Amino acid sequence: MKILGIESSCDETAAAVVEDGRNVLSNVIATSLEEHKLYGGVVPEIASRRHAESISTVVKEALEQAHCTMADIDAIAVTYAPGLIGALLVGVNFAKGLALACDTPLVPVHHIRGHIASNYISSDIEPPFLCLIVSGGHSHIVAVNSYTDFEIIGKTRDDAAGEALDKAGRTMGLEYPGGVSIDKISPAGDETKYKFPTPKVSGCPYDFSFSGLKTAVINTVHNAQQKGEALDIPSLAASFQNSVVNCLVTNLEKVAKEKNYNKIVIAGGVSANSKLRASAAEICKKNGWQLYLPELKYCGDNAAMIAAQGYYEYLAGTRADESLNAYATMPIDKNYKTIS
Numbered sequence: 135m136k137i138l139g140i141e142s143s144c145d146e147t148a149a150a151v152v153e154d155g156r157n158v159l160s161n162v163i164a165t166s167l168e169e170h171k172l173y174g175g176v177v178p179e180i181a182s183r184r185h186a187e188s189i190s191t192v193v194k195e196a197l198e199q200a201h202c203t204m205a206d207i208d209a210i211a212v213t214y215a216p217g218l219i220g221a222l223l224v225g226v227n228f229a230k231g232l233a234l235a236c237d238t239p240l241v242p243v244h245h246i247r248g249h250i251a252s253n254y255i256s257s258d259i260e261p262p263f264l265c266l267i268v269s270g271g272h273s274h275i276v277a278v279n280s281y282t283d284f285e286i287i288g289k290t291r292d293d294a295a296g297e298a299l300d301k302a303g304r305t306m307g308l309e310y311p312g313g314v315s316i317d318k319i320s321p322a323g324d325e326t327k328y329k330f331p332t333p334k335v336s337g338c339p340y341d342f343s344f345s346g347l348k349t350a351v352i353n354t355v356h357n358a359q360q361k362g363e364a365l366d367i368p369s370l371a372a373s374f375q376n377s378v379v380n381c382l383v384t385n386l387e388k389v390a391k392e393k394n395y396n397k398i399v400i401a402g403g404v405s406a407n408s409k410l411r412a413s414a415a416e417i418c419k420k421n422g423w424q425l426y427l428p429e430l431k432y433c434g435d436n437a438a439m440i441a442a443q444g445y446y447e448y449l450a451g452t453r454a455d456e457s458l459n460a461y462a463t464m465p466i467d468k469n470y471k472t473i474s
């Protein structure tokens with residue numbers, strides 16, 4: 135079965151053709167990142183305009199590279215939530231038009247479910263497994279019971295890990311996205327030089343909190359500026375990254391131990407982080423667990439992951455018609471069928 139995936143939830147306009155949820159025939163991405171760098175973050179209006187300009191070319195190219203026409207495509211999978219609403223609407227409306235014109239089934243896909251599915255492309259893993267999802271908007275520990283059954287075990291109470299890294303990077307004067315810059319600069323620093331508090335979260339023992347850490351790094355920078363002291367930016371970046379990764383990996387290990395998981399998956403943009411990949415490998419080795427990480431090219435937003443998840447959603451009977459809408463927020467455990 136060949137699925138055409140379409141993704142436009144943030145600043146990447148992407149289309150891909152994937153066979154049977156695992157075999158990538160094409161994966162095309164156009165990004166407006168360079169323009170957003172000027173503003174230190176994604177400007178929603180610019181992202182929407184660039185999606186509208188690029189989407190037909192990107193989809194055409196994905197079909198061409200896969201040596202397909204729409205007649206070869208069995209279903210169109212499109213990201214419908216969560217994300218920037220104006221950006222999502224471009225992909226959703228394009229997919230609706232294409233599905234109607236070509237009489238092709240339309241399958242709505244949750245963006246974060248797509249991130250998890252990037253692992254189906256990169257390995258032969260099958261549910262059930264435990265997944266740590268870390269992106270610009272989400273930090274969740276999720277039990278993936280089946281391809282379409284998700285249970286949230288822990289989540290961030292405030293900022294997502296990627297968001298905290300991006301904001302900290304900006305305060306340190308690093309280029310957007312801060313998460314990428316911090317990863318790049320950290321090997322040149324000493325990760326033990328700056329001390330940050332370990333965040334405490336009451337209630338659910340598996341939840342995260344990153345806003346305290348973020349405030350601590352902002353205070354460190356402002357205090358140094360006021361006193362006219364020079365900061366060791368590589369060490370500050372490395373120390374902050376170390377604190378964020380420790381929080382993520384500590385909770386992940388706690389859940390896996392207490393709930394008896396031995397297959398651990400990491401997904402989302404921050405899964406590209408080298409410190410996180412190394413720390414996750416360490417805990418998995420120590421406990422004898424199998425670790426699955428997406429290939430670096432599938433960590434960030436792409437449409438191959440949407441087509442991969444779309445295949446399993448299709449098999450589970452998920453379908454949309456021309457009434458499909460986009461949603462800025464949507465819990466990962468909510469199935470499209472149940473949205474009223």
Ligand code: KG4
Binds near residue numbers: 144
């Ligand atoms: O999944 P993603 O591409 O978009 C969302 O769905 O949010 O994630 C983007 C996030 C950004 O916060 C970015 O800084 C972070 O992923 N990121 C990284 C790295 N690459 C991307 N964070 C740390 N280290 C990286 N290598």
Ligand code: ZN
Binds near residue numbers: 269434
């Ligand atoms: Zn994403």
